[in-house]
Amino acid sequence: MVTELPSSLESRIADYYTGFRGVGPTRRTRYLNFGYWAPGCDDLDDACEKLTDMLADAAGMREGDRVVDAGFGYADQDLHWLETRRPELIVGLNITPSQVEIARERVRERNLADRLDLRVGSATDMPLAAGTFDRVVALESAFHFDTRQDFFREAFRVLRPGGGLAVADVIPLGGRREERIRDLNAVWGGFVPPDNLYDRDTYAERLREVGFADISVQDISGNVYRPLLDHLRRHLGERGDLQMSEDVLAWGMAQYMTHTEYAIASARKPVGPE
Template identity: 55%
Template sequence: MSDTAVLRRSVRGGLLSMSHRLRMMLSSPERRVRWYYSLYEPEHFPTERSMYVNLGFWEPGCDNLDDACEALADRLADAAGMTEGDRVLDAGFGYADQDMHWAETRNVRQIVGLNITPKQVEAARARVRERGLADRIDLRVASATDMPFDDGVFDRVVALESAFHFDTRRAFFREAFRVLRPGGVLATADVVPLRVSGAKTKQEKLEERGRRFVVPADNWHTREKYEERLVKTGFTDVTMRTITDQVYKPLLAYMNRHFEELNSRGPVDPARHNVLWRHIKAIEGYIRDTDYVLVSARKP
């Protein structure tokens, strides 16, 4: 993502040493993603009543990011065919808002979540316990590309705006196929580039450097390649729906309003100001360079 500035700041907002920056650049993609998400404090999120970490689906009636994020979770559940009695694997669950929402609205039998960021897992487990859902939601520190499960034990595997981080998305497809039962469905809300080659401006090159910090190069490919890799894994009935118009531009409009309102109230927490500003710059890059898609595929 276009977030190069985050490399210059530690959790406390101080400058990272050059040696630390170099170590992070040379570390594994999984470690970089874990570190990246550990920087974000929940109180700095642009949501108001939830801890969703996604861009949202801005359907009519969505006046804030919380509603839009919940609407995106619903769209992903629809794409997966999530229904009562299902056993669901959520790969990259953030703070588990969508899992609690699905447990309460879809009446699924069980949701198992995987996340490589211990800080998020710890916070999400506490939230699940507070909602009285610990008997139905099982959250674990584990990788989506090396799942600690037997073959064929899930009805649905979902990834809500997380699969582009996995090292690699192809490995995730293979693991999802393995743990799904025959007839089970994989569904993702994901980001793909509009183009992967051609001349780049200086700004685009800077954004590419920032993106590669948290998105493995093997994952940055066209939607055609995305479908091809699903089919090669063994999936059938692959569908890919573009929802870009319901994601980026309405989110950017909301974020700009939110940013202006925050600044109009007087002194602003610098960390919160920084997070919002980076979100806005990133969204501007998404609009120019990427397509947001809802994908589903079935295991025969």
Template identity: 45%
Template sequence: MTTQQRLSVWHDVLAIGRSIRIAMSSPDSRAKRAYEIFPPSTWTALNNHSSYLNFGYWRDEADTLDDACQALAEKLADAAGFQEGDRILDAGFGYGDQDFMWLKRHNPAKIVGLNVTPTHVRIAQAKAHERGLGDRLIFQEGSATAMTFEPGSFDRVVALESALHFRTRDEFFRQAHHILRPGGVLATADVVPLNVDKDGRRDLFSTSVPEENLYDGNEYVARLRAAGFVHAQLTSIRTHVFEPWCRWAERKLDDPAFKQSTTWGYRRWLHRELADDTRMRQKFADLDYVIVVAEKPM
């Protein structure tokens, strides 16, 4: 057995242990632990050169996952109405790729990122320091449901495929409303069930999504209004997300570089899920992918 193979086996053993700890951990720490199951190289192995952690917005079959993830980040920025000089909070920023892109394209005054996963925070902070952007890209460990910012601190609050993990999304809505200035905007790219009564709707994300967050798009908008937001709009983009992602992942399974960059256990899980249409595609059939925008009243 080569050194690379031994490392792969060791990472898989660690992943099994971490999965058990997730099931046994408190609900508040499950999302954090879920993203620590595999090493960073495994989480981003489906990408070619970026470290985005979302399903992407696929505009063309020629897109790579990197292209699609960046397109989704830009679609969220457009929905939020990013403007030069904005103060932006990015709740659940992954490795921060979108924040670097937003800074370059939209020139906000600053972006503050909150993330509960220490590894994500350390990597994003290191990238910001290396590029001399630490004064405008501020990545810190913290929860989107336990924020301590002053009222009116931000012009935009965004959550790119992260709010489904927050315990709870309702609390995030309330706190986002509190820290936004009057007229400020909350925008999310999020996953919701199409049918909240269907058994097994938790299968895809398992215990990393709180039961309290499992409601459909209509309820999503209603809860934004209950938190004090106005002009809430929800747009489904699921046809440009789930199925194209599946096709990309299927192609990646035969890529030698992918096999080298990830673990045997992760490849085996992904192959099992994609090889049988009754598995991942059936799970996606029960889910919607939405862009949601709402405003804090003036």
């Protein structure tokens, strides 16, 4: 039987990410994602940045856009998008105050506060006016949201007609839901609401229920899990906070590869009735 998570889920996640420094040895950035290991990606920084570019492409991000970034970590992707996509404004929401403060300092150092507005706030209750943004994105954070469906509703609300949503997300494979919840919680430590544990087809249906159109949920696992595992094995122990045995590392990644797929989801808010 699935047990309900306590109402303090967001605070527990915030506490966890206060000390979290990522899945592996990044050198030039503070990205926290698994990365997309395209040909030519020689390190985790390159792979994380490639995933960031893919997410922006999926959202249709372009110059002059107003963007919401839900769960922005240390804002590496936002700084990258300001340089490469040139949106007018990015508003970031993050429930971990320590990450927000560090990210704000990075913004101040670059004199970008007029274009990058980083806030402590929830993706499921956005303090933003309806119909005022062109893109909403979530980079490897939406599986934590309590719930992801509430995030979809909020994204739909704040988007302008014709606006785009894009999510880089970890989702369970189809079938045997109860077993997958048990096994995934062994990896995720109960930081993912059971209501978020549904497969790719259900993911698309949840977006459709909210009102989105032009929905795509694409599995990119082949360029995420195995190459990340290979990279971490090569660099095991290279950085002080990567103190884990190869057996533990292999076990954790095996759970992801056995029970989940890594997906890029995209959708559009219709301009009119469809």
